[in-house]
Amino acid sequence: xxxxxxxxLDASSYILILVLVALGLMxxxxxxxxxxxxxxxxxxxxAYVMVLTQDMGLPFLVGIVLAPLVVAFFxxxxxxxxxxxxxxxxxxxxxxxxxxxIALKQLVVLLFGPESHSVxxxxxxxxDVGTFSYPVxxxxxxxxxxxxxxxxxxxxxxxxxxxxxxxxxARPATAAALGIDTRRxxxxxxxxxxxxxxxxxxxxxxxxxxxxxxxxxxxxxGFLSILxxxxxxxxxxxxxxxxxxxxxxxxxxxxxxxxxxxxxYVIAILIIRLKPEGLLGGRRAK
Amino acid sequence: xxxxxxxxLVFIALAVTPxxxxxxxxxxxxxxxxxxxxxxxxxxVWGYGGILCFGQAMFFGIGxxxxxxxxxxxxxxxxxxxxxxxxxxxxxxxxxALALGYFxxxxxxxxxxxxxxxxxxxxxxxxxLMNNWYALGGYNGLLNVPPLKLIAFxxxxxxxxxLPTFYIILGIVAVVYFGVSFLVKTPxxxxxxxxxxxxxxxxxxxxxxxxLRLSVFxxxxxxxxxxxxxxxxxxxFVSPTLxxxxxxxxALIWVAIGGKEMLLAAFLGAIFTRTxxxxxxxxxxDYWILILGVVFMISVVLLPRGLLATPIEMLTxxxxxx
Numbered sequence: 176x177x178x179x180x181x182x183x184l185d186a187s188s189y190i191l192i193l194v195l196v197a198l199g200l201m202x203x204x205x206x207x208x209x210x211x212x213x214x215x216x217x218x219x220x221x222a223y224v225m226v227l228t229q230d231m232g233l234p235f236l237v238g239i240v241l242a243p244l245v246v247a248f249f250x251x252x253x254x255x256x257x258x259x260x261x262x263x264x265x266x267x268x269x270x271x272x273x274x275x276x277i278a279l280k281q282l283v284v285l286l287f288g289p290e291s292h293s294v295x296x297x298x299x300x301x302x303d304v305g306t307f308s309y310p311v312x313x314x315x316x317x318x319x320x321x322x323x324x325x326x327x328x329x330x331x332x333x334x335x336x337x338x339x340x341x342x343x344x345a346r347p348a349t350a351a352a353l354g355i356d357t358r359r360x361x362x363x364x365x366x367x368x369x370x371x372x373x374x375x376x377x378x379x380x381x382x383x384x385x386x387x388x389x390x391x392x393x394x395x396x397g398f399l400s401i402l403x404x405x406x407x408x409x410x411x412x413x414x415x416x417x418x419x420x421x422x423x424x425x426x427x428x429x430x431x432x433x434x435x436x437x438x439x440y441v442i443a444i445l446i447i448r449l450k451p452e453g454l455l456g457g458r459r460a461k
Numbered sequence: 462x463x464x465x466x467x468x469x470l471v472f473i474a475l476a477v478t479p480x481x482x483x484x485x486x487x488x489x490x491x492x493x494x495x496x497x498x499x500x501x502x503x504x505x506v507w508g509y510g511g512i513l514c515f516g517q518a519m520f521f522g523i524g525x526x527x528x529x530x531x532x533x534x535x536x537x538x539x540x541x542x543x544x545x546x547x548x549x550x551x552x553x554x555x556x557x558a559l560a561l562g563y564f565x566x567x568x569x570x571x572x573x574x575x576x577x578x579x580x581x582x583x584x585x586x587x588x589x590l591m592n593n594w595y596a597l598g599g600y601n602g603l604l605n606v607p608p609l610k611l612i613a614f615x616x617x618x619x620x621x622x623x624l625p626t627f628y629i630i631l632g633i634v635a636v637v638y639f640g641v642s643f644l645v646k647t648p649x650x651x652x653x654x655x656x657x658x659x660x661x662x663x664x665x666x667x668x669x670x671x672x673l674r675l676s677v678f679x680x681x682x683x684x685x686x687x688x689x690x691x692x693x694x695x696x697x698f699v700s701p702t703l704x705x706x707x708x709x710x711x712a713l714i715w716v717a718i719g720g721k722e723m724l725l726a727a728f729l730g731a732i733f734t735r736t737x738x739x740x741x742x743x744x745x746x747d748y749w750i751l752i753l754g755v756v757f758m759i760s761v762v763l764l765p766r767g768l769l770a771t772p773i774e775m776l777t778x779x780x781x782x783x
Contacts, residue, residue: 210578257758261761265574266513266573266574269513269574269577270713271757271758271761271762273713273714273757274756274757274758275754275758276754277750277751277753277754278750278754280754281747281748284747285748285751395578395585399578399582402575436589437586440582440585440586441586444579444586447571447575447579448571448579451569451571451575
């Protein structure tokens with residue numbers, strides 16, 4: 176039994192990070208119908224901010240604060256320069272953000288080189304209970320993710336901003352008629368989504384290898400989580416992330432990473448095809 | 462009419478190009494022609510059929526693998542005819558597309574952004590699968606695929622030299638290009654415009670939207686399969702990269718930069734982008750990919766009809782379709 180606990184904890188921490196990444200995607204997709212293919216690269220930039228601050232010898236917490244700020248600034252820039260002009264052409268946003276993703280990836284290769292970087296663990300040591308032992312940082316990571324996910328839910332479900340955001344999602348024209356500045360809502364939602372990606376990147380940087388290709392490995396599972404869970408209610412992302420992340424992680428341990436990936440994608444494709452509104456229901460994108 | 466005149470001029474220009482460039486560039490251009498064929502297939506399914514397929518290279522790869530398996534004699538040692546290989550490659554890709562299309566489009570079919578994500582995921586799955594399918598070479602792929610072997614009137618000729626290969630490939634590409642150009646001008650092309658713009662109205666007029674979608678999806682897959690099969694004979698090998706995500710998105714970039722709603726622009730988009738890549742990547746080095754990404758982004762935002770389609774349309778004086 177005690178050897179199963181680390182496996183489940185690993186799976187849970189992967190699920191939580193996946194949900195963090197997917198939440199950002201979901202806010203942007205659910206609200207504006209924009210598919211942001213560069214979301215994985217924003218996640219990557221967050222991780223590189225962490226690499227940079229650690230190379231400069233700054234405390235870990237500085238990286239955690241800087242990463243979402245830097246990435247949010249990128250998000251603001253992207254929204255102003257790119258997304259704003261193609262809101263009315265949702266399919267073209269896939270292509271334009273794909274171009275952006277290629278450009279950002281190459282920019283990082285030019286600045287940091289194609290090789291992978293590593294970030295030292297900020298907290299060494301592990302928690303030992305009897306025969307069971309688990310790295311402390313991973314526990315902190317999970318706790319932080321839970322708090323962040325909870326905070327995002329609180330923001331969208333319990334605050335005035337969230338109420339307005341949900342109004343814009345449900346009935347954009349009515350919301351605008353009631354005096355909500357929809358453009359401004361779009362912009363700040365996009366920025367919040369990107370900041371979440373940046374923070375997620377900074378948080379996982381110590382436990383994965385940071386390289387220019389890391390974004391895609393989270394982008395596709397992130398999208399599949401949204402579509403599997405349902406793009407309607409925010410909670411859909413939890414269900415989708417749990418299915419995708421959980422199955423992937425557990426099968427990778429029990430069979431092989433390749434078989435796990437193929438199985439997860441096939442399961443996801445089947446669910447999306449047979450239940451297009453997702454496990455928890457909700458609106459279906461056109 | 463003027464449009465097909467421009468197409469004719471382009472193919473004449475391509476035909477005389479080997480007179481001015483060396484052996485190396487003739488060889489490169491032959492490969493680009495095959496990529497152009499892939500671009501035509503994507504333009505047909507995306508620009509005309511309205512199906513944004515993020516995994517068009519899967520049909521290319523399937524065609525390549527079938528061609529390799531056939532002409533290497535892996536199925537039956539005496540059955541290595543190039544003709545049979547090409548035919549099987551096209552049929553195989555089309556059948557796969559038919560099955561996949563039925564799964565995707567039947568009933569409450571999926572479309573738009575969902576379709577893009579799902580086709581992307583399928584391409585990733587296929588690439589992983591081929592990486593681990595050891596009977597088909599796994600990660601290393603299949604080597605020593607023989608070149609095209611033409612047999613007619615009792616003569617047999619293997620295409621080893623660059624110049625004859627170039628003209629044979631150019632001929633095949635030209636036939637496909639003019640064939641598809643003709644097809645989209647027939648009433649069938651009109652139906653394609655209808656399923657792209659108003660599928661519900663079309664079905665209320667008694668047409669089967671599903672059958673139309675399946676037909677254009679399979680036809681485009683057959684063309685992509687043909688391109689993949691030709692590619693296998695040119696390079697002499699097939700590998701999982703042909704089937705996957707990278708080539709799919711590259712093809713998407715060529716077609717979007719060229720112009721998805723114009724076959725010629727999509728075709729030239731592939732040839733120009735690849736040529737520019739060989740030249741400019743020497744000058745700009747690693748900056749080239751950055752430039753390509755930015756150009757792609759700008760062309761999608763500012764010229765959604767394509768960087769090449771816009772000037773060609775001005776040349777032909779065709780009024781913009783709404």
